[in-house]
Every structure is written in structure tokens, then in C-alpha cells.
Amino acid sequence: MKCLKTTHCVPLDVILEILVWLPVKSALRFKCVSKEWYNLINTPFFAKLQLNKSLKPDSRHNRILLCNANRSISIVDDIYDPLKWIKLNWPKDTVTGEDIICIVGSCNGLVCFKVIRQNWPNDNTKFYYKARCFLICNPTTRTFKSILPCSETKWTNNFISYGFGYDSEHDDYKIVGTRSRWRVDDGERHVFIYSLKTDLWSSPTPLTLVSTERRCLTIIQRPAILVNDMLHYLVSFVTQGPINEYKIARFDVVYEKWRDDLRLPVKVNGHVRVGELDGRLYLHVGEYGIESSEIWMMEEYGSWKKMFHLPKEVYKILPIALSKDGSHRLFIRDYYNYSPRLFWYDQRDNTRTSSFTLNTLLPGNGGSFKLCIASLVAIPGCSLTKLQQLEDGA
Template sequence: MRDGIDLPEEIVIQILVYLPVESLVRFRCVSKSWDSLITDPSFVSLHLRRVMARQDRSVVLLRHYSLTQCKERNTLYLDGESFSEHQELEFPLKTNDTYYLAGSCNGLVCFSDYIINNLQVILWNPSLRKCVQLPIPRFIDTDLTHTYVLGFGFDSRREDYKVVRLIYILGKSWSVIVPPVVEVYELKTNAWRGIQTAVPYVIPESSSQAFVNGAIHWIGYNLDDKVASHSKSIVVLFDMHDEVFGEMELPKGGDYENRLNLSLAVHQDSICLLHCHPMEEDGHQLYGVCWVWVLKEYGASDSWTKLFTINIGQHGGIGRVLSFRKQGDVLLVTHNDELVSYDLRSQRISRLGLYGVARSFEVIPYMDCLVLI
């Protein structure tokens, strides 16, 4: 055995794979051989599989602009019987640019800035406190007005993380032209490449995404209809391995004309639809009721099931529904920019003492991860 360690390497691996990322980072200094072992892609993958299989506590990353501290905060919270602050993280990029969440997967978080013609995409590993700025995408055209949509996920068969980017050229009267230009970034190659595929779908820039079953999902519509505002809303998906687009129907019988009232999320490894119903208060649009539908059998549009109803109209209305907690409650932002926990059984809210700009709140699953090491 190397470096005076009187154990076979296979045994050392089986010991190290159970250690947290913080310890493994320190142990890289033990020797060159340990550094090589811990940073080896096969060990990184093995450690991730172990973490995913044995995660025994729920930790989330709460990102928001605090109104009380007048700054952006990235904070880990323990999501058990209570929702308690565990540790504040420092975003590794020293910049005044505003980054929005493009997606998260297996402990990695993907951000993008708002500068269309100088697009920056960032992959951040909070457990390593490390980020990587992706190369500038291939399609950067300052002469044509365009908008773009990003998706982020994991190709389990290639064991690689990918970012997909759809670029829509805008024509007269800001009409969207299809098909969009599509390009894919692969972490292993650290490069973008274009893909040739017919994409008849339009995905609004504001559409949320959900990564489930090896595919990214957005709310979108098919441009076969002449009038986009009256087009039928659907779930548009992109398979991360085969790199093809598809679609799924929404629950039957619903009024999905206003896509601003629709968003996608993940609930217990299943894709779910949040269908919120507006209410007016002091000239601001809020939501009094939000229906949560879950797709019981993936790919079968007739298996949508209404799981529960969120109703806090009596508390002043919902600003945004953020995330489902481990205990079954829901984290949401109220009409007065306060983060609360909503008990689905009693339909009561618990105040968490957190206030922030409503659109800045993001709740991201946190996981020990060695990717980017």
C-alpha cells in the first residue's frame, strides 16, 4: 500500500467514500496519492451515489435578498421539525451583476446573468465553495434581437452535467420565430456545441424548470397556433442523454391560458404542476389558491392527480410557492414579502422571521458533492 498506509486501496476507498466533502478536501493534503484518489472521477461518482442513497438529513440552500440586512444571502437551513439556520455561505464571485437560478441538480447550482449579449453562465458547488464560469456560448449575435431559455441537468448514462440553451429570434411586434437555435454545454469537455433538431415549441423566458427522470421540463406551447396568447399550454421536455425534445399534456379540464399562473416543481422525485389562481389586492396580483398536481406515472398524461390545495387567501394571498419541505409542509412567500411555512393539514402558516424581495427567494436542495473538485 502507498504512503505507509497498511490497507489495500479498495478498503481506503470504502472508508473515504463515507466521509463528508469538508473532510475529503482536507485529506487531499495527506499525499499525492490521496489527492489523486479523491479527485478521480470514478471516486467523485461513487461518493455522490453514496450521498444520494444515504442522505439522512434534509438541508436546503435558501437564497434571497434580505430586506432587513439589505444584501443578498446564501444560507444553509436544516429542514427538520423546525426550519433553522445552519450556516451562511459566501457566493464565490465578487461581482455586482445579478444572477438568476437556471437550475440545480445533484448538489450543483446553475446561474446566469441578465446581460443577453454577454451571457455568463456559472456552475456553483456550495459544498466545495467553488464555482466555474462557463465559456461564452457559441451563438452571440448583437444584430438580431433575441431571447433565451436555459436548462440544467445530469446525463446519467454519460455521467456528465449539461446546460441546454434555446435562443429565440424576435421578429416584428416581438413575435417569436421558431425553430430556435439550440446549443448544449458539457462539463467534461467544457465546451458548447450546436445540435440540429426541429423544435416547434416556444418556452417563455420566465418559465420555471424541473429536472426529473433524466429530462428538463418547462411550461411552453406549440407555435402551430397562430395566436401565441391563445396557444395551448403544454409541458415541453428535453431528454439530457438523447438530446431530443418532447411534450406532455397538462391535467385535463383546466384553464391554462395564462402561463404566468403555471410553474413546475419536483415533489418526491415526481414532476408536479403548480396552478395558481389570481386575486387582486391593492392593485397587486397575488394568488389566493394554488392547486398542486403530481404526475403519478411519468409520461402518462392521464395520470395527473391533484395532490392538495394551498389556500392562504385569508392570510393576504400567496406571492410565490417555493418548495416542498421534508415534513410535507410548503415554503412560500406571502403578500408582504415574508417567507412562511404552510401546513397542508391544518392550512395554517408558521412565520419564519425572514423577509426579502419576493422574486429573489429560491430554495435549492443541498447535497454534499465533489463535482468541480
């Protein structure tokens, strides 16, 4: 790197190399040191360098746990010491009391939310959910952007599954919407994609599935899970006859096309869920009538290995993170006496540590969690109004 301007006899490129190793909150504080430091930390170049450091497996940068509930966001900076939560509130003109906010996905420190509202038909027979807008937010910098849904009305209801991912080829972030149930040969467009770079929705063609023998597909878990530039959908489908089977359908965010399905490592006879832990796909499986459950992890992409055997309540457990010191500890959310709580589970001695309830954050057992990293990634066209910190909570 060519030597940049100096500050107090220290070359700025040396200062840059030091600053990118700092946690994001520390880098933000150092913006007030000088005009040169302020301009340096605000550049997309610095944000990418810092992001690359954070994404390394041995990175010591803290992971942020984000809790979405009651039209506000609560975040904690360190999941190893999750005691002090910071609550952020959306501006009043962004969401209202009639809105429900759901997490679509997270990537490179950006989090995508879907804002939905209940709608009643004229005959008052059955309500449905309608996507009012999307919000892409950086909870570290408190910035966000509001995005209108696809203009076609049939693509705004609750029969659409959404995913959020990063296109590394074009340095672009995308929202991908696909039908929750469709036939391969019905001639309809099944995917719409929003590009943050162009600020437009589009429907690329062709988007036929690789598995041509599939006649009818149903996405049974939403939203999509992002791993390796692919959005993963747990689906059931009919091949020959009435028997449904499970697979993981994959949509390539970069090339905007379906890839070959992934097979599950075990036969499903009960509860099944697909998720992501520290950049790897996991499968959570439990049999009907049996309280224990298993978690399978991908060692290499496409290769499964059974990693955890969980002894209690299959349906109420949600894995959130793996410990950085190995694969023995798992950060989990569950419910105890109808109260949500978080704890570390150690498989070696079957113990739970640092367990605490979340009634303050999640009244009424609602809310959802997402693990993300702290980053300085900027959002093009973001609102001038930022999320406001309300209060600290334990």
C-alpha cells in the same frame, strides 16, 4: 473490490465504505487525517460513490437550501433547522455591481448561474438584458468555473431560455439555451448546447419538435426544470386559430433532441407553474378570482396526482421541498407584508411551522431559492480562486 492499502491495520476499502456514508462536511474534515485519506476523498471515484448514496430516497444526507441575492450566495445545511446561514461572496473579478445573477438550475450538487447585464441601444429607447457569462459552482467545495456565452450575439439577450442538466450516458454537464418564442418552420437554429466536458458550445441538428402541428411556441416560464434527464418547459402554443393552449415541452439532455410533449392534468384558467420537488415534476395551478391553489405531483413519470390544496395567495407561494417523512409537509417560500419568509406547511391540520422572515438575506424582496444536495463533484477547469465566506446570519 480488491483490498486497498491499509491504514492502522484497517483496510482502506473498509474505510472507504464507512466514509461514503458520512455527510460531505464530515468527509471534508477527515481529509486531514492522513495522506491516504486525503487522496481517497479527493478521487472522482469517491465523489461518485458519495453522490449515489445522497441521491437515494431514504438518504439521511442533508439537503442544502441555496439563496441567491445581491451578488452573493447564502446557504443553510439543514432545511429542517434553517436558522444558521452561511454567506458566500463571488470574487471581485467574477461579478460586478452592474451584474444581475440568476439561477439556471442545479444537478448533483452543482449549481449553474447566469450573469446578465442591462444594455442600452444607441438611441436609448429600450434596454435589454445580455448574458455576460455563466458560472457553474459547487457551493459545498466553494469551487466554480466561469463560462463565456455562445459567440452568436443574438443568443445572448433576454429572449433565450436556459436550462442545466446532467448527461448520464457521457458523464457530462450541459447548459441548454433555446429561444423563448419561435416558429417551427422558420429555418433558424433554435437550440445551442454547452458541454462542460468539451468546454464548447454547439448546435446539433435536426432539432425539430415532435408536435408538427404546432405553428408558434412561447416559453412562458424560465428557466427549464430538470427531471429524468429531461429539461421541461411550460409553453403556450397556437395550433389552429388564435386560442393558446398549455403543454410541457421536453428536451432530452442525453440525446439532445425534443421528445413528446406532456399534457397538463387540469385545464388552466389562471396561474400555472411547473417545478421540481425531490426529483419529481410538480404543477402549481390556481384559478383567477380564487385564493386557493393546487399542487399536482408526478407519482410515476407522466402520471399526475393531486397532492396539496393550498388555501392562500396563489401568486406569492413557491414550493421548495417535500418532507422526508412523507408527503404531508411542504417547505414553502411566500411573502407576508412584503417580507419574504420560509415555513413548513402541514396539510393534515393546515398549520405552518418554523416560519421566519428573510429580510437580512433578501433586501428589497429580491433573490431566488434552489434546493440541492451536498456533493464532492469536481468541476473541470475550475478557478483557482474559491468563493469566500463572509459572515454567518440568522
